[in-house]
Amino acid sequence: MVGRSSGGQGRLIVVSNRVALPDQTATGGLASAMRAALQERGGLWFGWSGKVARQTGGEVHRIKDGIVEYATIDLSRADHDDFYNGFANRTLWPLLHYRPDLVDYDRKHLAGYLRVNNLFAEELMSLIGPHDLVWINDFHLIPLAAMLRERGIRNRIGFFLHTPLPAAGLLIALPRHRELLETLASYDLVGLHTPRDRRALEEYFLHEVGATMRRDGRLQTPGGRMFRAEVFPIGIDTREVADSASHANEHEEIHQLRHSLEGRALIIGVDRLDYSKGLPERFQAYARLLERSPQLHRKVSFLQIAPPSRGGVPEYRQIRRDLERSAGHINGMYAAPDWVPIRYVNNSFAHDLLSGYYRTARVGLVTPLRDGMNLVAKEYVASQDPNDPGVLVLSRFAGAAQELGNDALLVNPADTEEVAEALGIALTMPLPERRARWRRMMDVLEKQDVTAWRNAFLQRLAQ
Ligand SMILES: O=P(O)(O)OC[C@H]1O[C@H](O[C@H]2O[C@H](CO)[C@@H](O)[C@H](O)[C@H]2O)[C@H](O)[C@@H](O)[C@@H]1O
Numbered sequence: 001m002v003g004r005s006s007g008g009q010g011r012l013i014v015v016s017n018r019v020a021l022p023d024q025t026a027t028g029g030l031a032s033a034m035r036a037a038l039q040e041r042g043g044l045w046f047g048w049s050g051k052v053a054r055q056t057g058g059e060v061h062r063i064k065d066g067i068v069e070y071a072t073i074d075l076s077r078a079d080h081d082d083f084y085n086g087f088a089n090r091t092l093w094p095l096l097h098y099r100p101d102l103v104d105y106d107r108k109h110l111a112g113y114l115r116v117n118n119l120f121a122e123e124l125m126s127l128i129g130p131h132d133l134v135w136i137n138d139f140h141l142i143p144l145a146a147m148l149r150e151r152g153i154r155n156r157i158g159f160f161l162h163t164p165l166p167a168a169g170l171l172i173a174l175p176r177h178r179e180l181l182e183t184l185a186s187y188d189l190v191g192l193h194t195p196r197d198r199r200a201l202e203e204y205f206l207h208e209v210g211a212t213m214r215r216d217g218r219l220q221t222p223g224g225r226m227f228r229a230e231v232f233p234i235g236i237d238t239r240e241v242a243d244s245a246s247h248a249n250e251h252e253e254i255h256q257l258r259h260s261l262e263g264r265a266l267i268i269g270v271d272r273l274d275y276s277k278g279l280p281e282r283f284q285a286y287a288r289l290l291e292r293s294p295q296l297h298r299k300v301s302f303l304q305i306a307p308p309s310r311g312g313v314p315e316y317r318q319i320r321r322d323l324e325r326s327a328g329h330i331n332g333m334y335a336a337p338d339w340v341p342i343r344y345v346n347n348s349f350a351h352d353l354l355s356g357y358y359r360t361a362r363v364g365l366v367t368p369l370r371d372g373m374n375l376v377a378k379e380y381v382a383s384q385d386p387n388d389p390g391v392l393v394l395s396r397f398a399g400a401a402q403e404l405g406n407d408a409l410l411v412n413p414a415d416t417e418e419v420a421e422a423l424g425i426a427l428t429m430p431l432p433e434r435r436a437r438w439r440r441m442m443d444v445l446e447k448q449d450v451t452a453w454r455n456a457f458l459q460r461l462a463q
Pocket residue numbers: 018027028029030031033138139162163234309310371372373374375
């Protein structure tokens with residue numbers, strides 16, 4: 001049996017829909033962070049294999065890589081459509097990102113979501129030893145602890161929500177919201193990125209579920225379940241990112257990028273191609289910068305890396321078409337025979353290359369409309385050359401803005417005029433100011449790195 005602890009100190013079992021297997025690029029913040037956490041402490045990572053097969057479950061694929069063990073299962077086409085493309089990415093994701101207009105109400109998708117969570121519970125049960133700590137991640141798996149409890153699992157189980165959590169007034173737009181969200185009480189600890197997210201959870205439980213707040217800070221439901229909701233802002237492996245960026249010169253690709261710039265200042269954006277990332281608005285803001293600053297023509301270049309994401313969901317295919325049109329339009333308007341204003345790239349890159357790209361850029365442009373945390377903002381800062389750091393332009397609606405605050409240039413991503421203005425300021429910021437801002441942000445990132453995040457969550461869970 002995989003993962004049974006031999007007694008005494010149990011091991012860490014991480015569960016998430018997305019698993020980054022040893023040979024894969026971890027595109028997406030959850031997979032990046034979990035990989036870093038497991039590589040430090042070891043344990044078992046259970047989740048979806050990333051493959052669509054004839055049936056869900058069946059064989060559990062097992063791989064061992066050093067101290068990390070992977071156990072993954074396939075999803076059938078129907079389950080993948082209803083659970084991942086359906087309820088997770090067309091119902092929960094838009095609602096959690098403040099887009100009720102995009103929420104899909106198909107009950108077939110909800111049934112698929114519950115079916116796959118049941119299946120995860122069934123497979124996972126036999127992997128959990130008596131002393132193991134179980135850490136379930138994200139909105140794909142909200143009811144999983146309740147389903148494990150129904151099967152007699154008494155271990156301590158934690159949940160971390162990697163997305164924002166909107167206020168109760170919006171959460172009630174979720175189909176059968178109470179049935180689903182109340183299952184969060186089956187966890188011992190629920191972690192969120194920001195105080196705003198925690199307040200939203202408390203408000204929902206107090207006003208919609210009829211829970212009470214106990215003096216020890218735990219929420220108690222009318223049924224008697226008690227759990228704790230706390231803030232743990234996720235970090236990156238700051239030292240590793242900084243170290244990798246300082247070796248950027250070793251990569252031919254970094255030389256090629258630098259050479260191609262011919263002395264122009266680089267603005268960089270790196271995002272999954274997701275409507276929550278504010279990419280059309282970002283392109284418009286850059287166009288506005290070019291419109292109002294003719295002196296920047298041929299002096300600046302904007303590289304947007306945007307690996308396609310969730311292509312089975314119509315809204316994601318639409319945003320891809322919109323961006324192709326927008327990039328083409330802006331380039332058509334401003335390009336010269338020897339200058340392309342936007343370099344729009346639909347590939348994904350490994351972390352060591354990304355850190356070199358970040359270091360090359362004078363400005364990191366991170367403008368999601370809503371984002372749980374946004375690790376790219378942190379990676380951009382950690383990758384900078386301390387002697388000549390770049391400037392981060394950051395959406396005030398990313399969780400990262402809570403920690404990096406005014407040392408980034410905070411903007412409203414929907415206000416293209418404000419973003420264009422911030423870009424102008426960033427491109428001309430004097431070196432002493434760039435250094436001072438960077439140092440303060442780096443202090444935060446060094447203190448609150450992924451290890452501190454993981455330790456804080458697990459220590460609290462184990463208490
Ligand atoms: O697994 P995918 O459907 O390909 O999507 C990738 C991940 O996107 C989301 O990431 C979130 O987690 C990050 C780390 O906490 C956070 O910085 C970011 O703001 C979030 O968007 C999603 O929540 C994950 O489940 C996905 O794996």
